[in-house]
Amino acid sequence: xxxxxxxxxxxxxxxxxxxxxxxxxxxxxxxxxxxxxxxxxxxxxxxxxxxxxxxxxxxxxxxxxxxxxxxxxxxxxxxxxxxxxxxxxxxxxxxxxxxxxxxxxxxxxxxxxxxxxxxxxxxxxxxxxxxxxxxxxxxxxxxxxxxxxxxxxxxxxxxxxxxxxxxxxxxxxxxxxxxxxxxxxxxxxxxxxxxxxxxxxxxxxxxxxxxxxxxxxxxxxxxxxxxxxxxxxxxxxxxxxxxxxxxxxxxxxxxxxxxxxxxxxxxxxxxxxxxxxxxxxxxxxxxxxxxxxxxxxxxxxxxxxxxxxxxxxxxxxxxxxxxxxxxxxxxxxxxxxxxxxxxxxxxxxxxxxxxxxxxxxxxxxxxxxxxxxxxxxxxxxxxxxxxxxxxxxxxxxxxxxxxxxxxxxxxxxxxxxxxxxxxxxxxxxxxxxxxxxxxxxxxxxxxxxxxxxxxxxxxxxxxxxxxx
Amino acid sequence: xxxxxxxxxxxxxxxxxxxxxxxxxxxxxxxxxxxxxxxxxxxxxxxxxxxxxxxxxxxxxxxxxxxxxxxxxxxxxxxxxxxxxxxxxxxxxxxxxxxxxxxxxxxxxxxxxxxxxxxxxxxxxxxxxxxxxxxxxxxxxxxxxxxxxxxxxxxxxxxxxxxxxxxxxxxxxxxxxxxxxxxxxxxxxxxxxxxxxxxxxxxxxxxxxxxxxxxxxxxxxxxxxxxxxxxxxxxxxxxxxxxxxxxxxxxxxxxxxxxxxxxxxxxxxxxxxxxxxxxxxxxxxxxxxxxxxxxxxxxxxxxxxxxxxxxxxxxxxxxxxxxx
Numbered sequence: 001x002x003x004x005x006x007x008x009x010x011x012x013x014x015x016x017x018x019x020x021x022x023x024x025x026x027x028x029x030x031x032x033x034x035x036x037x038x039x040x041x042x043x044x045x046x047x048x049x050x051x052x053x054x055x056x057x058x059x060x061x062x063x064x065x066x067x068x069x070x071x072x073x074x075x076x077x078x079x080x081x082x083x084x085x086x087x088x089x090x091x092x093x094x095x096x097x098x099x100x101x102x103x104x105x106x107x108x109x110x111x112x113x114x115x116x117x118x119x120x121x122x123x124x125x126x127x128x129x130x131x132x133x134x135x136x137x138x139x140x141x142x143x144x145x146x147x148x149x150x151x152x153x154x155x156x157x158x159x160x161x162x163x164x165x166x167x168x169x170x171x172x173x174x175x176x177x178x179x180x181x182x183x184x185x186x187x188x189x190x191x192x193x194x195x196x197x198x199x200x201x202x203x204x205x206x207x208x209x210x211x212x213x214x215x216x217x218x219x220x221x222x223x224x225x226x227x228x229x230x231x232x233x234x235x236x237x238x239x240x241x242x243x244x245x246x247x248x249x250x251x252x253x254x255x256x257x258x259x260x261x262x263x264x265x266x267x268x269x270x271x272x273x274x275x276x277x278x279x280x281x282x283x284x285x286x287x288x289x290x291x292x293x294x295x296x297x298x299x300x301x302x303x304x305x306x307x308x309x310x311x312x313x314x315x316x317x318x319x320x321x322x323x324x325x326x327x328x329x330x331x332x333x334x335x336x337x338x339x340x341x342x343x344x345x346x347x348x349x350x351x352x353x354x355x356x357x358x359x360x361x362x363x364x365x366x367x368x369x370x371x372x373x374x375x376x377x378x379x380x381x382x383x384x385x386x387x388x389x390x391x392x393x394x395x396x397x398x399x400x401x402x403x404x405x406x407x408x409x410x411x412x413x414x415x416x417x418x419x420x421x422x423x424x425x426x427x428x429x430x431x432x433x434x435x436x437x438x439x440x441x442x443x444x445x446x447x448x449x450x451x452x453x454x455x456x457x458x459x460x461x462x463x464x465x466x467x468x
Numbered sequence: 469x470x471x472x473x474x475x476x477x478x479x480x481x482x483x484x485x486x487x488x489x490x491x492x493x494x495x496x497x498x499x500x501x502x503x504x505x506x507x508x509x510x511x512x513x514x515x516x517x518x519x520x521x522x523x524x525x526x527x528x529x530x531x532x533x534x535x536x537x538x539x540x541x542x543x544x545x546x547x548x549x550x551x552x553x554x555x556x557x558x559x560x561x562x563x564x565x566x567x568x569x570x571x572x573x574x575x576x577x578x579x580x581x582x583x584x585x586x587x588x589x590x591x592x593x594x595x596x597x598x599x600x601x602x603x604x605x606x607x608x609x610x611x612x613x614x615x616x617x618x619x620x621x622x623x624x625x626x627x628x629x630x631x632x633x634x635x636x637x638x639x640x641x642x643x644x645x646x647x648x649x650x651x652x653x654x655x656x657x658x659x660x661x662x663x664x665x666x667x668x669x670x671x672x673x674x675x676x677x678x679x680x681x682x683x684x685x686x687x688x689x690x691x692x693x694x695x696x697x698x699x700x701x702x703x704x705x706x707x708x709x710x711x712x713x714x715x716x717x718x719x720x721x722x723x724x725x726x727x728x729x730x731x732x733x734x735x736x737x738x739x740x741x742x743x744x745x746x747x748x749x750x751x752x753x754x755x756x757x758x759x760x761x762x763x764x765x766x767x768x769x770x771x772x773x774x775x776x777x778x779x780x781x782x783x784x785x786x787x788x789x790x791x792x
Contacts, residue, residue: 043740051599053566268566270596279512279590282548286738294732298725305721338671341741344733345675345748348726349682352718355725356686359718385689388625389682395617396678400671403610412671419675 008436016319019326028329036329039081040097041336041414044284046277047097052109052267054090062264067092069263070109072225092267098277116221117167117206120229124217129226131219133166167209167218168239172202177240181251192251193242203239211235228254287340294344295321298351306358308452312437313354313430320350320429327421339414346422349393353430357382361438361453368459371448375438379431386430390423397423472760473709473768479761483645490652493659499651500658502666503560503593505607507600509537510593511559511576517585518555520546528557531583535576537561543662545739547590556590564594607670611647614674615640618681625685629692634770639684642763646680646754647673653750668744676751679726683719683759690715691764704771708764716760723756 022030028037042049052070054063063086071084074096083095094109118133125131177197183190198206209218210232219229220243230243245251299317302310324343328335360382364374397420400412441447450458503510515523525542532540541560546553564572573592581587595603622636629635650673657663690711698707730752733745769775 051596053596053598269564269569269594270566271599272564272569272592272594274589274592276588276590278549278588283738283740286736290733290735290737293736294729297728297732301721301725301728337738337741338668338744341733341737341744344729344737345726348722348729351725352682352722355718355721359715381693384692385686388622388689389685391621391625392618392681392685393678395621396614396674396681399610399614399617400674403606412667415671415675 002439005436005439008432009440012319012433012436015323019319019323022326022329023322025329030330034330036332038325038329039332039334040280040284041334041339042095042097042273042280043275043337044280044287044335045098046275046280047095048272048274049093049095050272051087051270052092052094053270055266055268058090058265060086060089063090063092065264066267070094073109091270115173116169117209118219118221119165119167119209119213120217120219122216124229125219125226127226127228130224131164131221131226133164133221133224166221167205168198168202172198172200172239174199178255181245181248181255191244191246192248193244194251194255195240195242197241198239206236206239206241210241283337287337291340291344294347298347302351302354305454306355307454308441308447309354309358309361309434309438312441313351313358313434316354316429316433316437317347317350319433320347320425323425323429324418324422327425328418333417333421334414335418336414338412339418342415342418343422346419346426349390349419349423350426350429352389353382353386353426354434356385357430357434362455365450365453365455365458365460370460370463371458372439372442374460375435375442379435383431386427390427393423394420469713470709472712473705473765476761476765476768479765483758483762487645487648487652490649490656493655494652497655497659499655499665500663502664502669503563503595503600504667504670505600505604505665507563507595507597509561509563509595510591511557511561511589512591513557513559513577513580514547514549514588514590515555515557515580515584515586516549516588520544520553520555523555523557523584527583528559528580531579532559532561532576535572535579537576549588563596566596569594603667610670610674611677614677615643618643618677622681622685622688626688626692629695631770634767635688638763638766638770639681639688641766642684642755642758643677643680645758645762646676646751649754650676650747650751654747657746663743666743668741669747672744672747672751675748676755679752680755680758683722683756684763686718687711687715687759687764688767691767705768708768712760712764719756719760723753726752 022036025036028035030036054066067084067086070092071082074082074084074094081097083093085093087093116133118131174197177195179195181192181194183192197203213232214234216232217229218232220227243251243254245254295317299314302314302317304310306313324346327333333339357378360378361374364377365371369377397416400416401420403412446452448461450456450461523544525544528542529540532538532542539561543558543560545556545558547556548554573589577587577589619636619640622639623632626632626635654663654665654669658665691708694707694711694714702710727749730745730749734742734749737745
């Protein structure tokens with residue numbers, strides 16, 4: 001055995017060890033507490049994918065704001081791994097996996113945001129707390145998220161009535177009155193103010209409340225989530241006032257929330273996909289069985305047909321499987337049904353590289369070369385075919401992946417990703433792993449047996465045995 | 469085995485015989501487009517209180533029609549709940565309303581459960597018209613882009629061989645053979661078993677394209693190598709024949725292993741990807757066939773410039789079969 005092969009073997013074992021530690025990481029946590037749990041796509045764990053489109057032509061920046069609002073609301077639903085992304089100029093893709101009632105969730109997302117001033121009877125609520133208000137007694141939100149650590153103060157407000165009574169109704173907010181932050185007053189300490197005004201009944205109630213509650217807190221609630229609890233400085237005559245903060249950043253944030261707390265544009269559900277969790281689980285079970293059966297038959301075929309090299313290739317194939325899943329978990333790749341099909345198909349590609357090499361190996365052995373020389377020659381000669389065919393498949397994968405970004409067919413992306421990864425990885429397992437294995441067993445006496453390579457006679461091996 | 473190249477016009481005829489029925493079906497019936505490309509909604513509903521065979525297609529159609537979904541296509545299937553087999557239905561309708569899909573959905577489900585007891589909505593997909601039109605456009609672009617990219621790469625990869633462009637074009641011709649076959653089969657299956665062409669079908673088609681080229685490259689690689697080590701007595705026909713014979717075991721074995729994995733997917737992989745796998749299976753067999761019996765043979769046709777002889781009275785030398 002050459003020292004190069006020893007280094008390769010150590011390298012392979014190291015990779016195998018790392019891959020195994022990722023696949024079997026306790027509680028899906030790996031080094032540096034990295035989350036390496038298996039991500040299942042909507043079709044496997046249930047959930048919804050929906051394409052929302054602006055009902056009227058809008059600027060891209062407006063859609064970005066809308067996406068931000070939706071994201072905040074989804075976080076409020078308490079689901080992990082949701083996706084909110086802009087697609088083109090007027091579309092938003094939303095994916096919410098693993099929730100029980102996806103349709104209602106979508107309705108919540110599309111609904112208009114609710115800005116309320118509530119009366120807390122002097123209590124300061126932690127920003128981010130989800131509260132019930134008289135205006136919205138049954139919030140869908142379950143979990144607090146995004147908190148604002150502002151030092152906002154509100155000038156005029158008036159709380160009154162029972163705890164968490166809504167003083168204003170979000171729909172009475174005059175959006176035209178909400179202006180970008182300005183430097184407040186003549187004070188030298190830089191203060192920023194966001195002006196706002198309510199109209200109608202809300203304005204009257206706000207004036208009453210603030211007049212009666214000077215120097216007491218009043219909380220600003222957006223979609224049932226406490227945004228901040230500033231202290232009322234003076235009565236808000238005519239429901240008109242401003243929120244002051246000490247940093248421009250906070251002021252900008254408040255401005256956006258006030259102005260766009262409601263969706264800046266009505267959204268329509270252009271397309272949607274819903275899959276129940278039970279259907280997803282059924283697919284997972286079926287895929288596991290299919291994968292195992294596929295792997296087993298291929299292994300059996302390889303060993304029966306190619307004997308010793310086939311056995312080594314099977315070991316390499318197992319390693320291939322483990323590394324694949326480790327990569328899926330590390331990157332992470334969200335596994336979908338077509339994604340799994342792509343993986344199982346890539347097993348075929350991985351085997352093909354080995355088949356090409358073994359065919360060459362046999363030819364070389366038949367020509368009377370020694371096993372060692374045959375191994376090297378086989379790899380050199382098989383390489384152009386493996387390279388060219390892999391590149392051709394990678395080209396298709398790249399095109400599939402780019403094309404898969406279009407909403408209607410986003411499932412394709414998973415397929416392209418797993419197949420593409422599989423092809424790159426199979427280059428490694430075939431060209432490095434199988435080769436190293438062959439070189440490692442080469443000096444062992446039992447390996448110099450033509451039968452193991454489905455040959456009647458290999459002159460090169462005879463010489464090796466006689467020499468030994 | 470040494471007559472593989474001699475019989476080339478037989479192989480071309482065989483390909484035509486297999487492809488033509490599909491093309492006829494394609495011309496008459498076209499493809500049965502799924503909601504990804506034509507727009508619409510697909511409901512997968514489980515009737516927990518009904519055993520398979522206790523449902524009536526017409527009744528379900530009527531219920532959907534009463535809720536504003538006229539002309540629904542209903543397909544009865546079965547599914548498992550807690551180890552029991554119960555009735556299921558896959559219903560295709562026009563797409564849901566863009567402004568209030570939730571009300572529509574609930575109305576349909578409550579109408580169904582009023583008639584059949586508890587129902588579970590297993591899956592529901594709705595694709596609007598704009599999205600489906602965009603998907604169709606992207607699909608066509610994707611297929612064309614894949615062809616062009618592969619042609620360019622093959623020409624580069626075979627630049628050392630004489631006439632590199634030939635290899636690319638012959639590989640693409642073999643690929644078109646596979647694409648036509650798959651499209652034809654999809655059209656026939658659409659008529660016979662109602663199979664729809666959806667995003668997954670497109671995935672299968674593009675995979676067939678790449679695997680077809682994969683197979684062709686393996687054969688071409690041998691030809692390239694054997695041309696370098698050419699003996700003076702060898703004709704181009706001999707080299708191609710020789711190369712095919714040398715790569716045949718590999719072609720058969722790779723085909724077998726892929727066949728095994730795909731069979732495993734068909735048998736155990738679940739209903740939703742069965743069509744994908746079926747198309748892959750047909751396409752991959754066709755891909756291997758076309759790489760050996762079309763792509764490599766076309767190189768010979770090109771090398772000998774046989775087309776100049778096709779329209780003369782005598783049969784082309786070396787071809788015992790009637791000219792195409």
